[in-house]
Amino acid sequence: MKAGILDRTINNLWRVWGEVSNSTLSYIHGGPRPELPPEDLEKVFDKVDKCIDGIGDEASLRSQAAQIGQVYIKLNTDGRRNFLIELGKRYGVDRHKVDASIDSIKQAGSTDPERSLAEEKLRRALEPRWRSLIGRLTTLPEGVKFLVDMRAEMLSLQPKEESLTHLSGDLRVMLSAWFDIGLLELVRIDWNSSASLLEKLIAYESVHAIKSWDDMKNRLDEDRRCYGFFHPNMPNEPLIFVQVALVDGISQNVSELLDETKPAMDPTEANTAIFYSISNAQRGLDGISFGNFLIKQVVEELSKELPNLKTFSTLSPIPGFSKWFSNQINEDASGLLTKIDKKKLSLYSDAQTDEEILTDIFGHIQQKTSYSSETDKELSDFFIKLAAIYLVTAKGKNGKVRDPVGHFHLSNGARIERVNWDADKSARGREQSFGLMVNYLYDLQDIKDNSTSYESDKIVAQSASVRSILRG
Template sequence: MGWISKLIDSVSERGKEIWQQESHDRHALPNSLADDCRELLTRQGDAVALAIAKDILRRYQRSSNNDKLVFFQFLQGLEPDFNQISKLSQSYAENSSTESYQSLCSTLNSGRKALFELLNIPGEGTASLVSLREDLLKSMRTHPELKVVDIDLQSTLQSWFNRGFLEFKSISWETPAYILEKLIEYEAVHEIRDWDELKRRLEDDRGCFAFFHPALPGEPLIFVQVAYTKGISGDVAPFLDKNTPLEASAAADTAIFYSISNCQKGLKGISFGNFLIKQVVQEILKQRPEIHQFSTLSPMPALSIALEKGHIGEDILETLAGKKGHVLKERYGVDTFTELLTDKARALQSDDEQTAGWLEDVGFYYLTQVKKGQEPYDPVARFHLSNGAAIYRINPFANLKPHGLKSSAGLMVNYIYELSKLEINHEHFKQDGTIATHKHHNRKNKIKRIEHAGK
């Protein structure tokens, strides 16, 4: 895209000269970002429009947080003419003419949506708007009324970052260092502390795959890390330890997706993971025909939140513990199971079968019975189950790092991607919220008995 950028810069420079001359002739210069935006929306010529757009992006990037908030509030008021939309809708309903439909679409896409399109100039516009949305999301924490601006900006970015524009790449130790640095920076699930740890995650028994976009060269949008193992692993520690011996490639029959990281905060809510996992599966099938099982080793990041908010009541935890629940409480010196799973999760003993069995039941109940609307409360569960995966196994003591204990009492879950069942699982999940569980999982009937007892 180098020559295109040079051409755009050339046109923009000429447009800047014309714009400056016009401004001089009017004896007035725009004095705010809002003024520049209004000017841009009136322009017909490409050269001057490019110059104004570049100036808006440059000035925005140099603005203070307060000035950025003022700009977002301007965008909030930059809405299409709803009265005109109403009239055009009525006109199209009455005559269904091409002209009235075209006018309606044009009016609907006016205002800030039109502005975002004009600011998407080659070479810098897309990256600048992704950064702008990151700022907008921060401002929305204290100014939720800005959500209307985000709805339009997210919709616009969604169209620019559709699957057809994404570039799929396999990452290795030979990948340029500036991209490898991004993996260390953006890893969101299991921290990469140094280059040695990164190198181990890129050895022959590991894999890493990412999506890129032409408008953000060198910036991964999302990446997934894979371990090739014998059987479905339930312990993440060996994948993170740089001293773990290499797995013999001949012995491996399973690909474990153990970390998926979204990299661009400004693209929050725009999903790439479902496309990435499916493409990774196809790539592995081509590169490593000995692999015939595809599974994840996933966190349950909202389990502690669900417990703290009372979405899993103490009565349910008692029922899951069964007749020996009092023994567990005495063993760990707690008054409630909620306390044990949150504040005292570090005390849980991995060599105790009763504790392990109870934790498995808690994890399974959480994933299948605690809902947000029709879908699971857990965001990672929603993602994988929506993709057509099934719950394979709950793994207690699978992540004993501080974050794993704090967020989910050390629990992790294997979701299995059975290629022949993905579509039917996906359809059932979307239609009525049915959660697929693999036949390997043997706790489904116990949960049904608990549900029945609570009615």
């Protein structure tokens, strides 16, 4: 699906940019090979030099940028890597100019206008030369989307090159300015949206795969909502989108939430909105945060449309839990098991040491394909407690929680409300968190205080039930 969308995007750019430049065919004919070997690279960068140096009028420079973009599109992965590395190496910040500008500032002292002129000279010197090419690419039809996809390729290329890291970082700064939250439009997506947009939702969904068009239709039923952020320069491309279920009470199982056989609920009778999937659609915009604004705007939108909604919660994955548990066994298992835990888990392990018991439990839960709340109560109680420990206490050097989904919601002011056993029966859910999921509750009265406490004091907001679990 993603390949199909990419192919159509490339073909469209090739067609549109060909219209921008009448000389494209003569330039491309007999042009660079897909892998862009050194001799071909030099020929291409002769054109890049002229475009960056601004040789010609603005119309011809725009045409040159279109030609360069078309060359890039036709390269294979190796060729694009060679192109991007060379772009980063040749056209970064000119350090000689920077040093000269600093000397000018020192010589000017505090005297105006000499000081102001020297400072302006330094500002210009600190700007990488590749920005000239990037700026001209933005003036082309769908040029912004081209640059977003180009940065996505930079992020995926391995191993990393220093010049590529600088180029990607600077492009992120430029994209951050272009994609300011004030320029974004919140759009509701429903079954009447264009087929091409719905196809992109299927391709970009990153939390719970959309398995079919029937599944897609179910997620857009009358008791469901889907919203996305869009940018004027990419009107047909969602930047990020969230899927919401309107239900009675806080959901604790995603399979039930996505069950296509269940009848739709009257949304005016729902009291809870469950945010069960938030997907970033554009890899090239990594490092630019939209999610916190998206959730807050969707809460406002839903509150206006359906004043009967009183509770706003997520049903979220715990992507780092399984790996963390495995690391605890291998590195330091002490402290995870109480005497009561060992007694309850004796049904699953007759080992004596904490490490051996946890290893047995780890193997046992990986082998199970289904669980029962009755026969597996000891197991479920232990893993719910373990997940709570991970979500609240496993932190990085910066004092923030390690779980990326948890960090996102806690930063936005949510609290950890409840950990759910056997909530995600998918293979991915089993692999990343043994099927456990968590509800993050957005209590509108506490969002600001929770966010401030987490950001400034690293305090993790949690419900009374979670605190009780942690106390054992």
